[in-house]
Structure formats: C-alpha cells, structure tokens
Amino acid sequence: MTSGYILIAAIFLLGGIVAVFGDRVGTKIGKARLRLFNLRPRQTAMIITWITGMSISALTLGILFGLSGSLRRGIFQLDDILKEKRQTEAELEQAEQEQQQVQQQLSKVKQEQTQAAANLKATNQNFERSKQQVEKISTQAKKLQQELDSLLTERSKRQKQLDQLQQQSQELQSQLQQREQKITQQDRVLSEREVQLQDLEQQQQLLQTQVQERDRSISQLDKAIASAELGLKLRTKRLEQLESQLAFLSRNVAALEESYQELREKKIAVVKSQVLSSAVVRIIDPNAAKLAINSLLRQANTNAVKATQFSGAKSEQEIVKITRSQVEQLESQIQDGRDYVVRIISAGNYVQGEQEVRVFADVALNQQIFQAGEEIATVSIDSQNVTRQEVEERLNWLLAVSKFRAQRAGTLGEIEIGDNQIENLIDFVDQITQAAEPVREIRAIVTENTYTAGPLKIDFVVMRNGKVVYST
Numbered sequence: 001m002t003s004g005y006i007l008i009a010a011i012f013l014l015g016g017i018v019a020v021f022g023d024r025v026g027t028k029i030g031k032a033r034l035r036l037f038n039l040r041p042r043q044t045a046m047i048i049t050w051i052t053g054m055s056i057s058a059l060t061l062g063i064l065f066g067l068s069g070s071l072r073r074g075i076f077q078l079d080d081i082l083k084e085k086r087q088t089e090a091e092l093e094q095a096e097q098e099q100q101q102v103q104q105q106l107s108k109v110k111q112e113q114t115q116a117a118a119n120l121k122a123t124n125q126n127f128e129r130s131k132q133q134v135e136k137i138s139t140q141a142k143k144l145q146q147e148l149d150s151l152l153t154e155r156s157k158r159q160k161q162l163d164q165l166q167q168q169s170q171e172l173q174s175q176l177q178q179r180e181q182k183i184t185q186q187d188r189v190l191s192e193r194e195v196q197l198q199d200l201e202q203q204q205q206l207l208q209t210q211v212q213e214r215d216r217s218i219s220q221l222d223k224a225i226a227s228a229e230l231g232l233k234l235r236t237k238r239l240e241q242l243e244s245q246l247a248f249l250s251r252n253v254a255a256l257e258e259s260y261q262e263l264r265e266k267k268i269a270v271v272k273s274q275v276l277s278s279a280v281v282r283i284i285d286p287n288a289a290k291l292a293i294n295s296l297l298r299q300a301n302t303n304a305v306k307a308t309q310f311s312g313a314k315s316e317q318e319i320v321k322i323t324r325s326q327v328e329q330l331e332s333q334i335q336d337g338r339d340y341v342v343r344i345i346s347a348g349n350y351v352q353g354e355q356e357v358r359v360f361a362d363v364a365l366n367q368q369i370f371q372a373g374e375e376i377a378t379v380s381i382d383s384q385n386v387t388r389q390e391v392e393e394r395l396n397w398l399l400a401v402s403k404f405r406a407q408r409a410g411t412l413g414e415i416e417i418g419d420n421q422i423e424n425l426i427d428f429v430d431q432i433t434q435a436a437e438p439v440r441e442i443r444a445i446v447t448e449n450t451y452t453a454g455p456l457k458i459d460f461v462v463m464r465n466g467k468v469v470y471s472t
Helices: 002-032 041-067 069-076 078-166 170-265 288-308 324-333 388-409 422-433
Strands: 268-270 275-282 339-346 357-365 368-370 375-380 415-417 441-446 456-464 467-471
Touching: 002 041, 069 078, 268 288, 275 288, 288 324, 288 339, 288 357, 324 357, 368 388, 375 388, 388 415, 388 422, 388 441, 388 456, 422 456, 422 467
Parallel strands: 415 456
Antiparallel strands: 275 339, 339 357, 375 441, 441 456, 456 467
C-alpha cells in the first residue's frame, strides 16, 4: 500500500514537472516565433503543447506499467483471468451440488433406518404379547390334560367297580343304574373336556404359525436394516472421498492458475535444451542410420513449426538447422548395433515467428539404470501429528529427490507414480493421515526395470516389519 502511495505521488510530481516544462517550452517557442513545416508560430506552439501532453500521458502509463506487474496483468489479461475464475466457480458449484445430493441421500437413509427401527420395536412388542398368550394357553392346556388324566383314571376305577357289581345280586341293580348314570355324566364331561382340549391345540398351532410369520418378518427387517447401514457407510465413505478430491483439486487449480499466469507472461515458444524429438534406435544396417536420423529431424522440424510459427503455416517448412559434421558424427556413433537413445535438442531460446531453429543431437547408450524393487529415496514422517498438506509436501519432496537421482543416474524419460490415477494418490494420503499406528517413513520403490530412455515407474510405499502396509 505504501509503494502505491509513493507511485501516485511520483506521478503527480512528474506530471507537474513535465507540464511546467511543456509550458516553458511552448512559451519560449511562442516568443521565438518558430515555425515547423511552414506553419504559423501560433500553430507551431499548439503542436508543441499537444506533443507535450502526449508525452505526459505516455510517461504516466509507462511508469504505471513498468512499476506494477499486477496492473499490466489486470489490463491485458483481465478477460482471461475472469474466464478461468468463472470456470473454476462453475466446477466448484457442481461439486457442491453433488455434495448436497449425497447429504440428501444420507438424510433419507437415516429416516428409513429410524422408521425400520420403529417397525422393529413394534414387532418385538407384538412378539412379546404373542409369547405371553402362548405361555398362558400352554398353562391352560396342561391343566386340562391333568384333569383329563384324572378323569380317565377315575373312569377306569369305576369300570372295575361296574364289573364287580355285575356279579352281585339284583338288589344292587338300582345302585348299579345310579352308578351308570354318574358314569354317563362323567363321560359327557370328559367328551366336553376333550373338545375343549382340541380347540386349545388348534389355537396353539395358529399362534405358533403367527409367531413363525413374525420371526420371518423380523429377519427380513434385520436384513433391510443391515443393507441400509451398508449403503449408509458406502455413501459416507464416498462423501469423504469427494471432499478429499475437492480439496486436492482446489489446491491444484490454485497452482495451475499461478503457473498459467507465469506462462502467459512468457513469449518464448521453444526454450533452450528443449527436446524436440527422441527415439530408441538400433542400427544393424549402416545405411539405415541416415534414414533414422532424417526421421528424427523431420519430427523435430514438425514440432518446431507447430511451436514457433503462427496458425496457417505449412508443416513442410524446414526451419530446423543442424551442421553436417554433427549428422556424420551421429551416424558413426550409432552404427555398432547397440540400442541408443537419440534426442534432437534446441540450442537456444526461440520466439514465435522465428524462421530458423538451431538444434544439436544428443546420444546415450540405452542401458539398464534401475532394477525393479530398488529403493531410490526415503522421507521421514510422523503420521500422528501431520496434516494432509504436510504429507503432500513430503511426497513432493520425495518426488523431487527421485527425479534428481534418476537424472543424475542417466535416466532421460519422465517419472510415473503408480498407475497415474489421482484417486489412488489421494487414498494413499488419507491412509497415512488416518493410520492407527504411526508411519515413520515413506519410500520411493522402482516397480519395473528402467533403462536410459525411461520412463521411470515408481511406487510410494510404507513398510512395517519388512512388509508393505500402504502403497500408491
């Protein structure tokens, strides 16, 4: 803020000085009655005053643009910045909408779970009431069975007495008839008790059927609740992954905006030491060396034309230049039948519109640099007190060390982490930050045998007791 005040004060001071100077010059020219281009002195003084005003404006704008880079970007790149901002806000709004949808689904699942719990509670209450009724009916059935047994016992006794009385005299016939009437009455009561017992048995079977049906409904409700809980867990986990991806992508968007602004300020189309074309060649026939070199030069020329020439330029235009001695030396180097990595590299910085791009050839023997399972670099970490941002910084540092050691060892290709899926890298960071046991170090391990041409494929792994616990 202080520098802005100083800049404004300097502009006012300089504008006043230039105005006074222009007034003095116009006055002197008017008094001297000078003439320019055969004009009248008054017209000549007006032209000088006009030029002085233009100088003030040009000088003011020059000072502003020279001292304030943000002003230059705000004037010349404001539309592009606003467009990128709108795109980023649209993507963020879409992510927030997806998050709201997931939260709505989560609340719906919770309501379903609450309803299922209420239904289960009501079913359990009905089951307890039915169970009590069954116990009550069972008690009544036992009592009736005991009464039936006693009646059967009494009936057998009376039947014995009846047999004895049949052998007695006729004087006891009247008593026998009375006894028979009593037995008939008891048989009637016994038959009624038997009917009641059958009815109770039917009621018991009906209640058992109802209990079985309610048991089946309870098991179905348990399955529905388990399924709802599983869906709830899966959606909760998906929501956490989306939130992690959103935070990670937000940081990447910010980094890309900074790098994009820096790239917009650069005007160089081809930078020094840029690889325009590369290939792994093995020359068995000496005559094939020239064909391979010409193919690489054509590819480099195509890439250079795309980078330096404006739209509409012909790709057949030859702008790549290399000395004949370098080509002959390259032919002699690659004719021994071994595998070589040949690269065509820019010799300097070139801007758009260049009609000539000087290049040179780099040759390296394509030999094995790293073996699968070899450890390149290690970084220490304490997962109990570390944040996601710190873990990402440690991983970036580990990647930078791996790239440095790979280049020092002679690897020319790029570095690939795992299967190049950002979701796996995010899950790896989540596993470290949420680990129950502390993670002491992260290692960069080579997954495949790597040669000079590359690429170098590595995995970030966490090992404990000689075994891999987490990996990308």
